Amino acid sequence: MRVICPHCKNVNNVPQKESYKKANCGKCKNSLLETKPIELTDSNFDEVLVNSDIPVIVDFWAPWCGPCKMMGPNFEQSAKKFPLKMLFTKVNTENEQNIGARFGIRSIPTLIVFKNGKEVHRVSGALDEASLSNLASQFI
Template sequence: MRVVCPHCFSVNNVPKKDSYKKANCGKCKQSLLNTAPLELNENNFDEVVANTDLPVIVDFWAPWCGPCQMMAPNFKAAAEHFPLKAVFSKVNTENEQNLGARFGIRSIPTLIIFKNGVEVDRATGALPKEQLIEFVSQYTN
């Protein structure tokens, strides 16, 4: 399966397994098991979404948004449950207004799940960790 490195954004081919003890990027040699949400912008958004075979979960948020700030730790904690199963990422709609407009973001936080480069689901509002895990689990194999 194709996976985008969370460090250097290189595309890697990784054998699909139920779990991984170790998986490193072929270019930068850093771990592909890093679950920290990626910061996406107009320059890397399409590349990440199109070049990974994993579901990409995008949190559209803004720094001034109270519910976004409340959900941020839940989003990060939920990501830890999906190493090489899903890519968690964030788009700051304050800085990336074109991406917000492109995806019709009317309220934040809004989560969009992309699979094979196409939007397959979305949810609006701050979600607790357990609900985030359940929401994403529907799209991981």
């Protein structure tokens, strides 16, 4: 399966397994098991979606948004539970207004789950860690 390196954004081919003890990027050699959400921009958004064989969850947020700030740590904690199962990403709608407009983001935070580059689910509003993990589990 193809997965995106969270460090250098290189596309890696990884054998699909139930769990992984070790998986490193072929380019930068950093761990692919790193689960810190990737910041997406106009320049890498489509590339990440198209080249990820695992589901991608995108958090549309803004730095001035109180609920977004509250949900941020929950989003990062949930990401740690799904290494090489789901890619957690973020789009700052303040900086990336084109992406927000393209997906009709009217309120933030909004989460969109993509599978095979296509939107399969959308939810608006801040979620706690358990709700985020349940959401991610539905699409693995």
